[in-house]
Amino acid sequence: MDRLLTNVDSNYASVIVAAKRARQINSYYHNLGEGTFDEFPPPMVETASKNYLTIALEEVAAGKIKYSYR
Template structure:
């Protein structure tokens, strides 16, 4: 993948795991609901690429709700 670069994406989201999780959830949502990308003319034709472009432009982000670890 050439665009957006992993370095530029990691400035928006703090870890690779979070980046993959956010992009996958958004891509799945776009695919299932048929909602178009939030970007006017995305470079990528695939859902994951569009989600990564949304993260890069700042149109898509995430918020940590809780840092608690629950033991059972």
């Protein structure tokens, strides 16, 4: 959790950012089978995990995800 907070302002923000990214990763793999994977970027970290939320949290911890408040 400490690694997440170095790249995100709060616990709440890390959860929201990771959840949105996990949905994007899920859509990427779903669309990959259909041949339409242009809309969402692939996972940006090397990982052995197949869990989309874990992949998203690793991306946040690595500083690969940029976000802004509206």
